[in-house]
Amino acid sequence: MTMRLWKIFGGLKLPGFKSMSMTQQTEAAPLPKILTLPLKQHIGHAAETIVNVGDKVLKGQMIAAAKDYVSTPIHASSSGTVIAIEEYAVPHPSGKMTECIVIETDGKDKWIECVKNANFRQLDASALRNLIRDAGIVGLGGAGFPSFIKLNPGPGNMVNTLILNGAECEPYITCDAMLMQEQSRKIIDGLNIMRHALQVERCIIAVEDNKRSAYTMLVNALQEHEAEYIDIVLIPTLYPAGGEKQLIKTLTGKEVPSNGLPINIGIVCHNVATAAAVASAVLEGKPLINRYVTVTGEGVEHPRNLDVLIGTPFSELIELCGKNRKAEQFIMGGPMMGFEISDINIPVIKTTNCILVQSKKTEPDFxxxxxxxxxxxxxxxxxxxxxxxxxxxxxxxxxxxxxxxxxxxxxxxxxxxxxxxxxxxxxxxxxxxxxxxxxxxxxxxxxxxxxxxxxxxxxxxxxxxxxxxxxxxxxxLLKKVSGTKDNADDAKKAAIEAAMARVKAKREKQSITPANTDNLTEKQKKEIAEVEARRRNAKEEN
Ligand code: SF4
Ligand code: SF4
Incomplete structure (x- = not known):
């Protein structure tokens, strides 16, 4: 549709190199023998492991739970056995090591039972956010911020616009473009779920104007949904038009304040792949265990997109795409915002959108x-x-x-x-x-x-x-007590005397022989009197 657009400051027209990885349909990458799942694949606290070495796990089973509010769980990407929980190298600019759960797959790829929520409109916002959190969904555009938090505007914040970011402006990367072409209905489903969670009126899907096929597929899918509250908009191809603040400016003319967030101006922005993951989680009950990854660059013979299980080693994907003699430099992400990796055995994580295999170092040495x-x-x-x-x-x-x-x-x-x-x-x-x-x-x-x-x-x-x-x-207290000491002594003395008197009386009573003389005959009385007389005499003699 035609919508007024605003110009952003700066930016660059860059060669895209997009077509090289878009010549074939996306296919699922083969199931690897080993899956390495880092406990921290997102912004916030690392998840906490809830399995032990030796445990059997099913595909989709939660193996690490969210540790804090800003945290998300991790799930097994396939069925198998946990063979290690140790530190391994993970995708990070510093090349750092972090704790990972390592699964040896059993080849069965057996799913855990999935709970579907086809009628998501019956669920309230909180229930939807919980489903999205428990599915381990984070922003798949690169940042990796837990998505359920962005769907919770918090008290006092009103959201009027939900934007789906399909700009994908960085050269070489095409995973979002392929997803929009191949899974456009799922993206619209995810957008509808997010809209329901936020109770927002207006939705926009933004696509760069060099992705005509993706745009067409989305428009077709939208017609099936009859969702007139969604606008699909083509924006000029310019780097970095897909930056969150830049996209908001282009679509609405509004500026996100310095050090502020889009929510401060009533806008929430998610990536198209995140929307698709939300649809899988809510409608199919499937957690985030796979994603589209672009494997491209001069260093591979067959650049393409693959549907990859999280935890798959980069090396297997690079080999699959035909690593060649020009493969000298490996980058996670694109040439502008990505970072170089030295160990290609690191695993694909939730935020891995592209593996760029370069023919030579791009950085000048002077x-x-x-x-x-x-x-x-x-x-x-x-x-x-x-x-x-x-x-x-x-x-x-x-x-x-x-x-x-x-x-x-x-x-x-x-x-x-x-x-x-x-x-x-x-x-x-x-x-x-x-x-x-x-x-x-x-x-x-x-x-x-x-x-x-x-x-x-x-x-x-x-x-x-x-x-x-x-x-x-x-x-x-002691002082008080000592002030009344004399009275206390008298009382004490009196009490002692009274007690002694009671004892004496008791003894005297006991010394009197029980008479037991009721209903006695005269003869018995006489005999008793004689016995008593004898006792008295005996006592006196003693
Ligand atoms: S990297 Fe930072 S300073 Fe450089 S152009 Fe981009 S936003 Fe500006
Ligand atoms: S030389 Fe480089 S850093 Fe210095 S002003 Fe020019 S572009 Fe900026």
Missing amino acids: VMPCIRCGQCASVCPAQLLPQQLYWYARAKNFDKTQDYNLFDCIECGCCTYVCPSHIPLVQYYRFAKTEIWAQEQEKKSSDIARQRHEFRQFRMERKKAENEARKKQKKE
Whole structure:
């Protein structure tokens, strides 16, 4: 449909290299022998393992539970046996290791029983969010933020527009384009579920105008749904038009505030693949255990998209696509925002959208000083001053980088791309962000330690004060008691005397021989009197 669009600042027209991986239909990648499932595949806390080594698991079974609110569970991508729970290398720019659950598959690919909710409109927003959380769904566009949280606007926040992001603006990556072509109905289903959870009026699906087939398939699917509240919009192909803030600006003309979120202006934005995962979770009861991955670049003979089980090693996919002699550099993601990986045995995780196999290193090996040409600023879609950020990040003046809105940088790489001095600007921004986060974490830890110390001091002082108060109270009581001591002695004496009198009376009573003389004959009375007389005489003689 025709809708008014707004222009974003900066950006670049880049060669797309998209067609090379879109020549064949997406197929399921073969079931690997080993699946490695990291406990942290999302933004937030790592999941907590709920299986042990040796356990048999079924496909779709939860094997690690969400640890906190900002966390999501992990599920077995196929049936088999847990053979290890250890640290392994995972997809991360730092090449770090993290705890993973390793499953040896049994080849049966046997599913756990799935609970379907075909009539999702009978469920309320909270029930839908719980289903989406328990299915382990995170943003599949790259960020990996738990999706159920974005479907919970929170008190005081009104959502009026839900946007599905199908822009996929980065070169080489085509997994979303293929998904829109092949699973357009599922995407619309997912959008309807999200709309129901948010109770939002207006929905927009945004597609770049170089993806005509995807657009057509979505339009066709929409006609089947008769959902007039959904607009499918073609937006100009420009990098990074698919950035969340840039897409919102293009579609609505609204700016997300600096350090703010789309929800602050009544908008929620999800990726098209996330919508499809939501549909699978709610309508089919299937958790997030697979995703479309683009395997492309000059380093593979048959670039294409594959439907891949989470946990599959990169190496198996690269081999499947025909790794060739040009395969020298491996990138997870695209050439602009992706990061290089050194170990291709790392597993596909929920946020793996593309494996780019390059023929040669793309980074120049010479870097020259900044000549203050200003080209970086002219292409920055966040309207930052990249050269200033670079100076301060390089000088480790992190306060200054924040003054220049470092955290508004979306790491799109446009500045690096145009810099005539070949300065790896984004690397400096990533470094600065990591350092700031680390410092904040350290501060948080020391704040917690200080609070603990202060609380301990408080507890000790309170205990001391309580002891003092108890002692004082006892002392006062004793004093009070000693003030009435004479009276107390008299009372005590009287009580003792009374007790002694009672004992004496009792003894006397006991010394009198029971008469038991009722109803006696005269003869018996006489005999008793004689016995008593004898006793008295005997006593007196003694
Ligand atoms: S583009 Fe490069 S050389 Fe030019 S101002 Fe920016 S950092 Fe400096
Ligand atoms: S990487 Fe950051 S500073 Fe550079 S152009 Fe993109 S948003 Fe601007």
